[in-house]
Amino acid sequence: MLFHVQMDVRLPHDLPDETASALKQKERERAERLQREGKWRHLWRVAGRYANVSIFDVSGPQELHEILSGLPLFPFMDIAVTPLCRHPSSVHADDR
Numbered sequence: 535m536l537f538h539v540q541m542d543v544r545l546p547h548d549l550p551d552e553t554a555s556a557l558k559q560k561e562r563e564r565a566e567r568l569q570r571e572g573k574w575r576h577l578w579r580v581a582g583r584y585a586n587v588s589i590f591d592v593s594g595p596q597e598l599h600e601i602l603s604g605l606p607l608f609p610f611m612d613i614a615v616t617p618l619c620r621h622p623s624s625v626h627a628d629d630r
């Protein structure tokens with residue numbers, strides 16, 4: 535099942551630089567692993583904002599929630615989830 539996910543990152547201004555750097559590094563490692571596993575299909579930066587839009591390919595909302603809530607930056611992100619289904623005019627056979 536595909537989900538469009540927008541994550542807006544809001545790190546507290548008083549978060550020490552070292553803590554922020556460690557969180558970002560852990561987030562990167564988790565994101566890279568999930569991409570290699572095929573669960574995090576797209577990851578795009580929103581131009582001009584500390585935010586991303588992503589496409590996840592997971593079994594359903596429960597798995598998505600487990601992934602998102604396990605992200606190192608989860609406590610510092612506003613997340614909006616939109617479930618997706620196939621568009622009848624899409625020419626891409628792999629759209630699910």
Ligand SMILES: O=C(O)CC1=CCC(=O)O1
Nearest residue numbers: 543561562565584585586
């Ligand atoms: O920088 C972001 O948008 C937050 C993030 C998600 C995956 C990642 O590596 O960073």
